[in-house]
Amino acid sequence: MIKLYNFLPPGNCYKVRLLLTQLDIPFEKIEVNILKGESRTLEFLAKNPNGRVPVLKTQSGQYLAESNAIIFYFSEGTQFLPSDSFLRAQVLQWLFFEQYSHEPFIATSRFWITYLGKAEEYTEALEQKRAPGYAALAVMEKHLQQHSFFVGEQYSIADICLFAYTHVAHEGNFDLTGFPAIQAWIKRVEAQPLQISIDR
């Protein structure tokens, strides 16, 4: 059986659990508590020298890191990734947008506030995250004003990827009140099969 080295809170790990569950692919979860430094041990670094979760171990014993690389890998040939080459490129566009323009601001704020409980200590750093975080949400809102899902008008890993940290953005003190199209899209994603059954 494949193994997923993961931690409950990060959206990056949630993405993989969600896709594998929706694809009905059985997997063993191995908890790596990053708050206790478990992703920086020599044993873990042998799996991913970059010291981050999630990491996937295939049945043949190979390791794969980076949440978006993992979900792309499993979605190929399924309903969660378009077969058209340009649509696939658009999916990747959103996956890279998420890692560069969304996650470093919205996910990091959530981590500091909700998981480290250090909102006061990180006041200045949190303040710097607000403008780029809201800019990312504005890009999403604009797109979703004209589209039901991010690519090809159907649910794909682009939605899984962006949903992961957006639906918990409030835990990083990002307010979605001014983003009605995002709110409606969150409801559409939550209405997908099995979405409700994922650990988080």
Place this chain on the structure above:
Amino acid sequence: MIKLYNFLPPGNCYKVRLLLTQLDIPFEKIEVNILKGESRTLEFLAKNPNGRVPVLKTQSGQYLAESNAIIFYFSEGTQFLPSDSFLRAQVLQWLFFEQYSHEPFIATSRFWITYLGKAEEYTEALEQKRAPGYAALAVMEKHLQQHSFFVGEQYSIADICLFAYTHVAHEGNFDLTGFPAIQAWIKRVEAQPLQISIDR
């Protein structure tokens, strides 16, 4: 002919110019001077709401943003992307590593120092970029101690992607002296056909 909205200095634009040239795909370059705010005009935001270069316009008039999505799109079915599904996933792993763990530190330092000329003004921010930037280089060094290229022992877009900002890391005050495997890999990448003819 396809159009590439790009700017000379950023490695993210260089990646696309390099791959298209090595693939012998003709393209029209349209300069977008980000130092003059040209990527934030209403006209440009209609092409990429995220306000970043590069952006590609296909012959059918569709736009695609995110450098790594663009190079993945053009490399599919060519020698620059493995056909094996797991090797492709490993390529994507390095592409996401580059955007999350490498570019925000090494490329941003280079931009502040060499293009904005504001090393003094950004002293503290630059200091914060050093540890994660060197950590990314250490991950690359460790991998290249055992491999000639990043994936499958052959030159691919994973190498193009990581080469873009690594070979100019010194412009961000990152010293590659302690990274002999990276230095040797840079020479291997520079020995690829047409590498020398790209604008930079």
